Each structure stands twice: as C-alpha cells, then as structure tokens.
Amino acid sequence: MSRAQFAEILRLFAANDVEFVVVGMTAGILHGAPVTTIDLDVVHRRSPQNVARLLRVLGELDAVYRHDPRQLRPEESHLSGPGHQLLVTRFGDLDCLGTIDEGRGYEELMPHTVEMRLSGGAAVRVLSLPALIEAKERAGRAKDLAALPVLRATLDERERR
Amino acid sequence: MPPTRADASPQTDRPDVDENGVDRAQIREMLRLTPEERLRRVEAFVEAALEIRELNEPRSVR
Numbered sequence: 001m002s003r004a005q006f007a008e009i010l011r012l013f014a015a016n017d018v019e020f021v022v023v024g025m026t027a028g029i030l031h032g033a034p035v036t037t038i039d040l041d042v043v044h045r046r047s048p049q050n051v052a053r054l055l056r057v058l059g060e061l062d063a064v065y066r067h068d069p070r071q072l073r074p075e076e077s078h079l080s081g082p083g084h085q086l087l088v089t090r091f092g093d094l095d096c097l098g099t100i101d102e103g104r105g106y107e108e109l110m111p112h113t114v115e116m117r118l119s120g121g122a123a124v125r126v127l128s129l130p131a132l133i134e135a136k137e138r139a140g141r142a143k144d145l146a147a148l149p150v151l152r153a154t155l156d157e158r159e160r161r
Numbered sequence: 162m163p164p165t166r167a168d169a170s171p172q173t174d175r176p177d178v179d180e181n182g183v184d185r186a187q188i189r190e191m192l193r194l195t196p197e198e199r200l201r202r203v204e205a206f207v208e209a210a211l212e213i214r215e216l217n218e219p220r221s222v223r
Contacts, residue, residue, distance in 0.1 A: 034184065034187040036203050036207060118196070118197045157189060
C-alpha cells in the first residue's frame with residue numbers, strides 16, 4: 001500500500017470533476033516551499049452533486065476514517081457539513097475539509113486560488129501563497145506560526161524571480 | 162544535513178540562509194521544479210520516512 005501519492009489523489013479528483021481547493025502545507029509545497037507533510041488537505045465544494053462525485057472517488061480510493069478502528073467510510077452527511085473528515089486512502093492520508101480559516105468554504109476560497117497543471121493536463125485549484133500565509137497568521141497556532149518563516153521566504157523568492 | 166553557511170550563493174549574491182534560518186537556496190531549487198515535481202519530491206521523502214518508522218516500531222510480544 002502506498003502512503004504518500006498525493007498527485008494520484010489529485011489526478012483522480014480532477015478526472016472525476018470533483019470541485020476542490022488544495023490547502024495546507026501541500027499547497028505550500030506546490031508553490032515551492034521546501035517543507036513536508038504526511039497528509040493532503042482539500043476543501044471541497046459541498047453541493048449535493050459535488051459531494052456525490054467526491055464520494056465516488058473516495059470509494060475508489062478505499063477511504064476510511066483513519067482514527068477509527070471500525071474502518072468506517074465517509075457518507076454524504078459527513079461531507080455535506082463544515083467539519084473535517086480525516087481519512088486514510090490507498091494513496092495516503094487525505095483530509096476532506098468542509099471549511100477552514102474561520103468558516104471559509106470552497107466558494108469563499110475560490111477567489112484566492114490559482115490553477116496548477118499536473119502532468120497529463122489535469123488542472124487543480126490551489127490556495128494562493130499569500131492567502132495561505134494569511135490563513136496561517138489568523139490561525140495563530142504554534143504549528144501554523146512555525147511554518148510562516150518558510151512560507152514568507154518562499155513568497156519573497158517567488159517575487160524576486 | 163542542515164545548512165551551515167550564511168554566505169552568499171555564487172549565483173545570486175543573496176544569502177543562502179536568511180536571518181530566520183530559512184534555507185533560501187533550497188527554496189530556489191524547489192522553484193526550479195514544476196508543481197508536480199515538487200510534490201513528487203515530498204512524496205518520496207514521506208514514503209521513505211514512513212518505511213523507516215515502520216521498520217523500527219516495537220513489535221508486540223506475546
């Protein structure tokens with residue numbers, strides 16, 4: 001079983017027209033920050049149609065709740081709410097987040113995203129680096145503050161290019 | 162290995178390590194990659210780290 005094939009998860013989401021935004025440290029990595037993470041965080045659109053598409057893909061990924069020994073699968077009601085679904089899949093850990101950053105969902109985040117292309121042409125929306133930095137500043141937790149120097153330095157290096 | 166130099170990179174005239182201890186040379190290297198290449202690099206690191214962790218987990222004793 002592979003434990004960190006985040007690009008494969010993203011490619012599968014894109015191929016199935018799942019609407020989502022990559023957030024968290026994976027967004028930072030995609031923007032060029034030399035950091036690491038062991039899970040992929042996405043904020044998904046919570047419309048009934050998109051939740052249905054997401055559920056289908058999660059089924060293909062054999063997704064179950066990762067902190068529950070009962071191997072429970074996520075359901076429509078879970079993914080339709082604002083909460084965080086912490087899952088393990090055959091391609092690694094995946095957090096499907098209804099909202100982040102003081103209740104901001106997919107629609108609120110979309111204006112603050114950029115499109116990135118994966119090999120094969122799949123397009124994914126990624127939270128912009130300035131928006132990621134602002135979200136971590138607002139969150140203010142120790143783990144968010146610890147990431148800020150690297151993210152700010154990455155933004156600075158990008159702007160110098 | 163963590164960076165130990167704070168002198169200027171031969172290519173840029175900017176320090177390789179900034180005042181916060183952030184390795185700027187590592188960032189510049191990441192910025193030369195495509196987004197997917199950046200992700201693949203982290204994936205490989207995580208896979209290796211998790212494999213080592215599993216190999217060294219204490220085994221249950223009956």
